[in-house]
Amino acid sequence: MLMDVPDILSLIDISKSYDKKTVLDKVNVSVQLNNSTGIIGRNGAGKTTLIKIILGLLQASSGEVRYFGGQKLDNAVKKKIGFFIGLEYLPEELTGLQYLQFVNFLYNGNGRQSDENLLNLFEFFFEERDSAKKSISSYSFGMKQKIGICGALVNQPQLLILDEPFSGLDAFSCKRLIAFINKYRQNATVLISSHDLTFIEKICDHLMILEKNQIIYNDTLANFTTSGKQTLEDSLFRLLSPQDTNDEKINWLV
Numbered sequence: 001m002l003m004d005v006p007d008i009l010s011l012i013d014i015s016k017s018y019d020k021k022t023v024l025d026k027v028n029v030s031v032q033l034n035n036s037t038g039i040i041g042r043n044g045a046g047k048t049t050l051i052k053i054i055l056g057l058l059q060a061s062s063g064e065v066r067y068f069g070g071q072k073l074d075n076a077v078k079k080k081i082g083f084f085i086g087l088e089y090l091p092e093e094l095t096g097l098q099y100l101q102f103v104n105f106l107y108n109g110n111g112r113q114s115d116e117n118l119l120n121l122f123e124f125f126f127e128e129r130d131s132a133k134k135s136i137s138s139y140s141f142g143m144k145q146k147i148g149i150c151g152a153l154v155n156q157p158q159l160l161i162l163d164e165p166f167s168g169l170d171a172f173s174c175k176r177l178i179a180f181i182n183k184y185r186q187n188a189t190v191l192i193s194s195h196d197l198t199f200i201e202k203i204c205d206h207l208m209i210l211e212k213n214q215i216i217y218n219d220t221l222a223n224f225t226t227s228g229k230q231t232l233e234d235s236l237f238r239l240l241s242p243q244d245t246n247d248e249k250i251n252w253l254v
């Protein structure tokens, strides 16, 4: 007998317009327990907008989001979600460790993670601990990305949402993040937006494609790439045939 798998996320008729520009038009999708889903789409397609709506950081123009089998976004639900959506929310005046302690406090009051645990998390991504004592404002772009990612992981969330986590990461850090997510996703639901299709192939079993205000694909990655016979890039270009590699146009421009 097939068991009903609960939807961890259900987006119901989500629309979003900025001024008069529609970015999302009645999007209906769901994400199931312990899926690792990659969200891809062109620049400006609306990936970050969608993620911010899921996180309750942005109000949809209409529609609603439900969590963990139908719940509304209350404090109990928020405690099960970890997220990284770029650097705009990072308190740069704090040190790396203070930031992780702050996130730990936000989620857990008295704190579930010891400083030693937080430093272990830091060390996994930074390969050293000294920078944990330095202020985030002194970090490079990639280091800021990494402390943001660490923040998303402090509470060991059941739903982990990462918006372009690989931007600015060196090859070693990418490898570590990929290994981490591949382990983590065995017992959690992961939603990741990235323009790096090879990374999406390495860490996701599901795929969402956002195009022209809609999710035009929401299914397994294997179905999309005919069980890995094509790369994700080839499959995507086959579906949305890019016109901009036209030699004539390039000759004119160069």
Ligand SMILES: Nc1ncnc2c1ncn2[C@@H]1O[C@H](COP(=O)(O)OP(=O)(O)OP(=O)(O)O)[C@@H](O)[C@H]1O
Pocket (backbone or CB within 6 Å): 018, 019, 023, 041, 042, 043, 044, 045, 046, 047, 048, 049, 050
């Ligand atoms: N605060 C805002 N005010 C007005 N328009 C906005 C705002 N934020 C985003 N937009 C517009 O909404 C659209 C979707 O933006 P969004 O950042 O969600 O795209 P994205 O898919 O994440 O893009 P990218 O891949 O470039 O990061 C874009 O056309 C953008 O200009």
